[in-house]
Amino acid sequence: MPSPLTHDDPRAIGPYRPVARLGTGGMGTVYLARTAGGRTVALKTMHARIASDPAFRTRFRLETDAARVVGERYGAGVVAADVRAETPWLATEYVLGPPLDEAVELCGPLPEATVRALGAALCGALGQLHASDVVHRDLKPSNVLVTAYGPKVIDFGIARAAGDEHLTRVGVAVGTPAFMSPEQAAGQEHSAAGDVFALAGLLVFAAAGHPPFGHGQAADLLYRVQYAEPDLTGVPDALVPVLAQCLDKNPFRRPTTGRLAAQLHDGTGEFADHLPDALLADIGHRATEVWQFTPRRLPAPADAPDTAATAAPARWTRRRLLFTGAG
Template sequence: MRTPVSDPLSVGPYRIAGRLGSGGMGWVYLGRSPAGREVAVKVVRPELAAESEFRERFAREVAAARLVSGAYTAAVVDADTEAELPWLATMYVPGPSLAEAVRADGPLPEAQVRRLGAFLVEALQAIHAANLVHRDLKPANVLLASDGPRVIDFGISRVEGAPSLTQAGIVVGTPPFMSPEQMTAAPVGPPTDVFSLGGVLVHALTGRPPFGSGEAVSLRVVHREPDLDGVPAGLRPLLARCLAKRPGDRPRLDVLLGELLAQPRTAVWPPPAVARTIEVRRSELAARRGGGTSLPVPSCLLLHAQALLDAGLTDDMVTRAVVRGDA
């Protein structure tokens, strides 16, 4: 896999402070705006930038993602799809992903998951209002901020009614959270994201996806019932409906929101362990702003890069940061 001879000093108006990682689509950098705002900047690889079909797909999806306006989505803040190497910048979210939070601190209680689910329903409503289907909602694509989660990574979003430009042979989505229609190459729509949301909430409650993982997961998604052991009785029927095999059997988002909020809101947000992580990461970032080059790229941005990279094209994840000496 080709890597750049040297990292750029800037991308568009953003000064590059460090390389966060690399993957099949390109490189992700920590960038700062002239006023000092941190962003994650993804730069496309030259071999992909040279393909007109890829450029068309990239430009269409950036334009579509910019239409999404919601309190619980992480917006694309800038992009240049006509540059020699196309790039996009997304807002920085100082919090762990749901995947990381569950891995570090264990599953969330039912009250917290009900509130998380309500936030995510509103995020999907904003996405669907822009005629998008996310198609890769998963715990790693849900960043937990102090005022609610942010759904990120529109890299494989599908514009409803538009022809697909996804390259042949590329798996679109993450198998443990993909819907049966994605597994069988059937048409996708808003119910596809409802299925994935059900899987995300099961993971939040139990620490595992409802159909497991591994080579046989696609078979289980299409033909087996979900494993809901450990899901509280109050949420089990609702999540089972979200995970129905037929899209028409899944609840609409407005119905889902009402049922998630049927119980009184007793849970504070963010969960205490997440609040501590956010505070640590904000401190890391503040220390880096004033500490020159002695500190590594903040772990929160490494997580953000992991979610940005590859957008379902590969399973590569960021494992370390390579920091510029002149950051």
């Protein structure tokens, strides 16, 4: 959910005005932002401390390219981007729907019909990526947004071309341990079949309320992903053999996204028809909440350096900054 801006968050990024924070991570911060005309977007920026690193800039560019590949049907549509800016940024549509982990927290384990429709739609998203030789590599509940029209896959920060090892080192596991493929956990090549493994883990979470290899320290999770059998407790009986095949340790025995989609759902009905009432109500609430949010900026801590003053345009006086810094 949106949170207030901090005192040192930028007042403008390209043509966009940040109005709230949506989240922050190792690569950058995501803002709820608006244009002068009122269009609302999710605006991802790179942290200034890494913006001068060519490797991080390349990764940000590839993330932008992958978001364009998946498109607005299966992802947050790209509105604009400037990967060459001093602080690179990417503006996408603001998706009106909760992340899957929040949906499960709200509703509990989702009905089988919901899981099947969700899985089939995500097969379409991954199939579109794989057709362009791109693998996501970090498919997990927080990276799937559930809307009334279908799920949208986001956060392509570690996506890359299949077979490309330039941005990672062989022998180093990159991703989220609870939803990694065994080959990814071992630091080996993560192919399209690895995304299928992660998708199955995500669907186990949606259907049963827990990831297939449990919780715990990263090292324990990486071991269980590679050597333990998945815990399918709570998964509907009809889904168990389908998901178990996707969670096979051998990537060559996993189904393709096209085959998996056919096993999950016949494509009939609107996606919203398969969603629980509580989830539909939450989606509707978010659609109105985004316009009710009042922009707020937290004041600088008393002992913080006056970073706003040093970053401000020369025409702004220090006195004016002191009176507007908490606005």
